[in-house]
Amino acid sequence: xxxxxxxxxxxxxxxxxxxxxxxxxxxxxxxxxxxxxxxxxxxxxxxxxxxxxxxxxxxxxxxxxxxxxxxxxxxxxxxxxxxxxxxxxxxxxxxxxxxxxxxxxxxxxxxxxxxxxxxxxxxxxxxxxxxxxxxxxxxxxxxxxxxxxxxxxxxxxxxxxxxxxxxxxxxxxxxxxxxxxxxxxxxxxxxxxxxxxxxxxxxxxxxxxxxxxxxxxxxxxxxxxxxxxxxxxxxxxxxxxxxxxxxxxxxxxxxxxxxxxxxxxxxxxxxxxxxxxxxxxxxxxxxxxxxxxxxxxxxxxxxxxxxxxxxxxxxxxxxxxxxxxxxxxxxxxxxxxxxxx
Numbered sequence: 001x002x003x004x005x006x007x008x009x010x011x012x013x014x015x016x017x018x019x020x021x022x023x024x025x026x027x028x029x030x031x032x033x034x035x036x037x038x039x040x041x042x043x044x045x046x047x048x049x050x051x052x053x054x055x056x057x058x059x060x061x062x063x064x065x066x067x068x069x070x071x072x073x074x075x076x077x078x079x080x081x082x083x084x085x086x087x088x089x090x091x092x093x094x095x096x097x098x099x100x101x102x103x104x105x106x107x108x109x110x111x112x113x114x115x116x117x118x119x120x121x122x123x124x125x126x127x128x129x130x131x132x133x134x135x136x137x138x139x140x141x142x143x144x145x146x147x148x149x150x151x152x153x154x155x156x157x158x159x160x161x162x163x164x165x166x167x168x169x170x171x172x173x174x175x176x177x178x179x180x181x182x183x184x185x186x187x188x189x190x191x192x193x194x195x196x197x198x199x200x201x202x203x204x205x206x207x208x209x210x211x212x213x214x215x216x217x218x219x220x221x222x223x224x225x226x227x228x229x230x231x232x233x234x235x236x237x238x239x240x241x242x243x244x245x246x247x248x249x250x251x252x253x254x255x256x257x258x259x260x261x262x263x264x265x266x267x268x269x270x271x272x273x274x275x276x277x278x279x280x281x282x283x284x285x286x287x288x289x290x291x292x293x294x295x296x297x298x299x300x301x302x303x304x305x306x307x308x309x310x311x312x313x314x315x316x317x318x319x320x321x322x323x324x325x326x327x328x329x330x331x332x333x334x335x336x337x338x339x340x341x
Contacts, residue, residue, distance in 0.1 A: 028072075122166070
């Protein structure tokens with residue numbers, strides 16, 4: 001029996017480069033108090049003091065505002081798609097090209113093994129280093145990227161492989177060139193492909209889930225989202241410019257857009273809010289990967305038992321945003337949005 005060639009001897013299309021991790025530690029202003037508490041926790045030998053510090057840490061995490069969660073979702077050190085892929089899957093082989101235009105480095109996809117089962121993995125890769133971010137266009141895919149994702153979904157359907165989708169993008173690429181090559185239709189076709197896929201599909205928002213660029217690969221049987229991620233129609237800054245002509249109202253916009261996992265779970269937009277390691281996924285990528293791995297394992301076990309179906313998926317998304325008079329009355333009772341003085 002022939003032996004499998006070593007990675008360095010494989011053709012270029014079979015090689016997957018592990019991204020260089022950004023080792024520069026970035027501490028956001030609102031994280032400083034949390035860092036101080038964690039440093040105290042490491043130094044104390046008193047069990048009573050340890051419990052008190054733990055309570056303070058939990059309070060700090062629970063009191064995060066929507067805008068602070070937006071900053072965590074965009075954190076430079078937050079794990080990216082390939083950081084999770086390298087920790088969760090085995091034998092990942094990346095596929096390239098959309099068979100029409102070219103290969104979009106902002107959209108990654110290929111075959112991988114999870115606990116001995118073949119799956120198709122797709123998702124946006126923002127990049128960890130400055131050079132990689134520029135190369136991958138900060139995770140903003142062109143039409144080529146969405147066509148590549150659909151090509152991989154076709155492969156998954158043909159061979160009965162489940163699809164695991166990683167969502168992490170500010171939006172689809174908004175440039176003129178992308179529009180000329182059919183950005184809108186590509187996103188619409190990708191959404192339709194997800195809805196009609198005859199094999200189970202799992203999606204997880206790991207950082208930013210922005211606009212149709214995220215939705216194009218997030219129409220899934222089970223949509224999970226990390227607690228400090230965001231999933232929204234447009235960035236808070238853009239919303240503030242539209243409503244108040246003032247980007248400085250971004251915090252107010254974030255607090256009213258219901259973009260956090262807790263709020264989206266309550267609205268039924270997502271199916272599961274995944275907890276993050278203390279301080280956020282960027283503080284412990286290994287722990288975050290373990291949390292996500294368990295959720296994927298649960299999903300695949302449910303898929304084996306026939307829990308998911310195309311009809312059930314379609315019905316779930318048809319039911320989203322259903323208007324009722326009771327809901328309208330509740331919304332009318334809410335105070336109107338107001339810009340800060």
